[in-house]
Amino acid sequence: MPSKDLTASELAAHVGGRVTGDGSVVITRVASLDSAGEGDISYVEEQKFFEAARSSRASCLIVPESAALDFACQVQVRNPKLAFALIAEILHPPKQRAPEIHSSAVIGADAKIGRDVFIGAFVCVGENSTVGDRTQIRAGAKIGDNVSVGTDCVIHPNVFIEDGMTIGNRVILHAGVVIGADGFGYVRGDMGHHKFPQIGTVVIEDDVELGANTTVDRGALGRTRIGKGTKLDNMVHVGHNCDIGERVVIAAQTGISGSVTIEDDCIIGGQVGFGDHILVQSGAVIGSKAGVLPGKIVRPGVWWGIPIQPLDEYKRLNAHISRLPHVREQIKDLSERIKILERQVPNGDE
Amino acid sequence: MPSKDLTASELAAHVGGRVTGDGSVVITRVASLDSAGEGDISYVEEQKFFEAARSSRASCLIVPESAALDFACQVQVRNPKLAFALIAEILHPPKQRAPEIHSSAVIGADAKIGRDVFIGAFVCVGENSTVGDRTQIRAGAKIGDNVSVGTDCVIHPNVFIEDGMTIGNRVILHAGVVIGADGFGYVRGDMGHHKFPQIGTVVIEDDVELGANTTVDRGALGRTRIGKGTKLDNMVHVGHNCDIGERVVIAAQTGISGSVTIEDDCIIGGQVGFGDHILVQSGAVIGSKAGVLPGKIVRPGVWWGIPIQPLDEYKRLNAHISRLPHVREQIKDLSERIKILERQVPNGDE
């Protein structure tokens, strides 16, 4: 689907939607309801926004199947936001840079560069490394020796990938990402700290996206893995030997100590902290700012707090804490009433 | 005010201060009370430091209007620390680099480079981008296509600015800053996560300063804004579509999710976490490590804790929590006394 000027009907077909109104209108961009204009497609999901949607100047609206908005052109689908994202993938594909190896780039001996690759200015690709077809390595990125980068990746500026690391296909590494720095492990000796060996590797699987300035440390002895389709936000820290599963989502500034396993499909909020050797089981959801103690097994469900508790329990305890001033009053009241009773009841101790 | 060797009297005039003692002494540097020597100017604000100030070897002291220190040369002002900062701006202007475009720099077609610009080694400035007069772009910084950078900016080494972003005048971006990486938004489909479109922009207004390794994501559909005169510390994360007002101060490692509005003159501590779609009203102060739930409206005042509460309430509840061991004792005592009463009172249940 190479063209970027498509009709609403063509886009609807792509997302399995039903067009009502004039499906021949040409769409060139996605936009939000309020900023949309001619040639734009927008979307609405919740009934409370239908009124705003009706007054949008978009050329076409994506709406829920059940919706009746009477818009000049609308595409009815089961999941409007997903359809909007899928249509955006077509209308706004990642910037294609014409294949080029910039004259300033330093390509090591025996490096294998695929077809239609873009390599920007001041890039290094080390000895014996491979770069897959159509991958873009933008200005200033540094790829070490014996690195494998797959096809259709975008390696943004100033990324660093250490020697020997493996990057899958369709991986996006945003600017400032560091893959394969030494993990943090020391053994205390008489004279100070000795580095525990940090000689392992990192495997980033297909379709992973890592946010700006995120760091993934190499395994100490084994490997650190980020599973297929997993997405990390900016400034996430992944320690040595972590095993992050597939389709995991981790928000910004979360820190994961060494040897943590996060199974498939977990959702982790921002600024969460993980001690080492934790197992997060598939289906667990951990709220932002939570803290998980070392060695913990986190079962499926929604978790919150420091240290983490089931969300319901967290809320319940928080409510109890809020009631503490009242508890104090209650105790004072009971104490007064007991004092009165004590005065009234003759002391009949034996 | 180009000279850097000025007399105490000249400096005093600059800050509207009154000189007592020998105003003809030449001042070349600012320094702290204890490290100052000949040619240095220092400052003191609080009475408790007056004694230390008297024994300083500084050539001149900035003191409060009411102070009577009898120093050989002193400048009396209303706000000594502010006067000290203003004098430092004159004595220690940002390093001026001789205008140059380094021979290794890669300047794109149709880029417009202003007068007296410094462009360091291994810098890229993309196609059709503009760099304002007297701006310094230091070694290794990467500026994308269609970027506008204003006048008198300092872009430190290894900064990255994505295509299409806008940077105002007198902006300082410290090393490793990333402007315009994709925001973190996905829609779950049957096969995994689809990227919600991240095609918006970033606007950094005049006089903004961003700390090292701070990241500001592009808007998803609209823009992310950092308002005039706002200062962010190191490693702050600003999500897509945030609108940060003017003169806001945000300390290190704070993370701001998407679509958060922080109005003018707010003060935000370090390691604070914001959920999405929060509104922080002008005049709010949020303490370090606080957590703000998504959708929250934060009114003016001082806020603290996870989730945030007014500081007074936070302190009150913390005091209650500290009293819990005492509460336990109280309950034990009441229970004992009731037991005694129950033994003493004949059970008259109907």
Next chain:
Amino acid sequence: MPSKDLTASELAAHVGGRVTGDGSVVITRVASLDSAGEGDISYVEEQKFFEAARSSRASCLIVPESAALDFACQVQVRNPKLAFALIAEILHPPKQRAPEIHSSAVIGADAKIGRDVFIGAFVCVGENSTVGDRTQIRAGAKIGDNVSVGTDCVIHPNVFIEDGMTIGNRVILHAGVVIGADGFGYVRGDMGHHKFPQIGTVVIEDDVELGANTTVDRGALGRTRIGKGTKLDNMVHVGHNCDIGERVVIAAQTGISGSVTIEDDCIIGGQVGFGDHILVQSGAVIGSKAGVLPGKIVRPGVWWGIPIQPLDEYKRLNAHISRLPHVREQIKDLSERIKILERQVPNGDE
């Protein structure tokens, strides 16, 4: 000890261990118990792993002095993990890069480059800076003017060191580290924020290691110091004028405000936040995610929580909080019993 193929006996001698079994076996690598194969040495410390150790395919095991594993070749030592680390230092020395100054590197006037130095592609070393013998400065690192870098350092890709900073010997700076950015200090004036002068320096002493994307700000007027043998994990923020002692360990994403002193041998967890002007005394241990209020003196011992408390107290209060639902029940029960007593006792108020 230059060779990398050593016998178990030679390695045992290096760590003061006693060989049992065939000490002539040649060892080339360290490995974990489960991944080890021929030529590998592994270690075991705890009795509970002895069974797993016996079935390891390692060529040699490092074991506690008291252990009786009957392995084909074993080295008995007091501290197996330390011996393992020391042996790894020999078998896996940091990658040696052949001395070279890459043709693309930009070396400033009067820079002094030592013997056997490696300087990679797109590196800058500023005017009048010195680089000690055998130091490696990897691709894309930027060293400012008047910087001193000691001997045997490894400066990883895309590190930035500001003008005038001092780096000791055997220092490792991982990718993306920023040394000497301006500290975060402003004085509010009528028109907005004025920068408090940030003109001090940074001193990184010998044997320090800083994790990827960690930032150490310059002193405002004085200096910021990281003491000998101290290790910081990824994305740690060290504010202006901090004084971090020797052999301190600080885990990832911890943030340290200005003018904090951390004395020798402290251990600080991840995501800890320090307000300014704190003194952490030698021997203090602060748990992950803790928060320390400005001006606090932290005495030796183990500390936890926001704000920090002694760990025992923290645990005790947490237990009290968990009991709050029970407290509510107790109060309800007492209240009921008092009601009954009140009904039974004739009201004899005066």
